[in-house]
Amino acid sequence: MFPAADIFFVSAFVCVAGAIAVVAAMSVLRARRDLTSGRAEWIRWTADFGDLAAADRQCRHALTGEAPGRICPNAFECRNCTNHPRFRQAERGEAPDTISGLRYPNYRYYHRGHTWVAPQPDGSLLIGLDDLSERMIGAPDAVRMPGPGEQVANNGEGWRMWKNGLEVRVLSPVDGTILQTGGPDDAWYLRVLPATKPPDLRHLLRGDEVRAWTERELERLQRAVSQPGQNVVLADGGELVDEFLLQIPEEKRDHVLGEIFLEP
Numbered sequence: 001m002f003p004a005a006d007i008f009f010v011s012a013f014v015c016v017a018g019a020i021a022v023v024a025a026m027s028v029l030r031a032r033r034d035l036t037s038g039r040a041e042w043i044r045w046t047a048d049f050g051d052l053a054a055a056d057r058q059c060r061h062a063l064t065g066e067a068p069g070r071i072c073p074n075a076f077e078c079r080n081c082t083n084h085p086r087f088r089q090a091e092r093g094e095a096p097d098t099i100s101g102l103r104y105p106n107y108r109y110y111h112r113g114h115t116w117v118a119p120q121p122d123g124s125l126l127i128g129l130d131d132l133s134e135r136m137i138g139a140p141d142a143v144r145m146p147g148p149g150e151q152v153a154n155n156g157e158g159w160r161m162w163k164n165g166l167e168v169r170v171l172s173p174v175d176g177t178i179l180q181t182g183g184p185d186d187a188w189y190l191r192v193l194p195a196t197k198p199p200d201l202r203h204l205l206r207g208d209e210v211r212a213w214t215e216r217e218l219e220r221l222q223r224a225v226s227q228p229g230q231n232v233v234l235a236d237g238g239e240l241v242d243e244f245l246l247q248i249p250e251e252k253r254d255h256v257l258g259e260i261f262l263e264p
Contacts, residue, residue: 041156045171049075049155051264055220060112060205061087063212076112076155078203099214101239102131109204111173112213113262115158117204120191124179125199127158128188129170132217133260137163138243145181145189152176152192154203155262159189163245166254169263173204217260224256225249 049057059070060078066087078084097105108116114133118126129137140161152158158172159181175195182188194200205213218240225248241247248256258264 041153045155046075048262048264052262053259056259056262060209060213063216064209065212076203079200084202099211100218102135102214104131104210104214106207109173109201109206110210110213111171111204113155113171113173114217114260115170115173117173117201118188119199119201123193123197125174125176125192125194126188127173127190127192128182132214132240135240135242136244136260137161137168138245139184140168143183143189145183146178148178148180150178152178152190164253166245166257168257168261171262174199174201220259221256224259225252 054071057071059067059072060076061067061084062070072081074081097103104110104116108118110116110130114130116128116130118128120126140163142162144160146152146159152172152175154173154175155171158170161168161170170189172190172192174192176192176199177195178190179193180191182190221240221244245253245257
């Protein structure tokens with residue numbers, strides 16, 4: 001017969017091992033559920049959002065002066081923000097289509113990762129790069145697009161581009177299913193069937209917000225790349241030069257791309 005102490009030890013070990021196995025199995029199931037439900041992109045985005053500099057996490061209402069200094073507590077998911085409806089909603093104002101020489105048509109919605117969304121008569125959404133990011137990148141050297149039928153999630157990966165050896169992960173501005181892909185030659189990159197009908201676009205920028213955000217982005221770019229004796233970043237009149245990325249000192253290019261496309 002085994003001593004009572006040995007029996008107790010073996011029993012305790014079996015219980016602990018069983019508990020660990022159950023926890024591990026639950027973790028695997030939870031991770032699989034997160035991956036299949038699209039939560040993996042949200043988990044990744046919230047981690048990335050926390051790594052962004054405070055200036056990059058400003059609330060949209062801080063940009064327009066409605067809530068000075070406010071840092072977004074919701075990872076730019078305004079649809080879940082209880083405070084968003086209380087503000088003046090500057091997007092009701094109408095901003096000009098041209099801001100500091102950049103085209104920002106009023107009929108589009110804008111994501112802070114520098115993409116635009118244009119609702120279509122058939123209920124789909126066209127998605128493309130805004131004028132600032134197009135001026136910055138120019139023609140990409142390569143693009144990797146998802147395929148029709150794949151899911152995209154707001155602030156998850158939309159597509160990837162490469163320019164002069166640098167990789168850019170472009171965030172999707174909406175949730176939905178890809179119907180069709182375009183590219184640089186089409187002036188749009190994704191056609192998406194939104195996850196809800198009508199699409200919920202409250203988290204995207206409109207109107208006066210777009211002007212405040214764009215002007216801040218241009219100022220931030222100027223500060224990010226400025227150095228003594230360098231004045232080639234902006235053209236005469238303060239407009240962004242074409243293929244602006246190539247004007248940035250090489251050692252700063254990856255950092256600046258990360259700031260603009262919200263990838264720390």
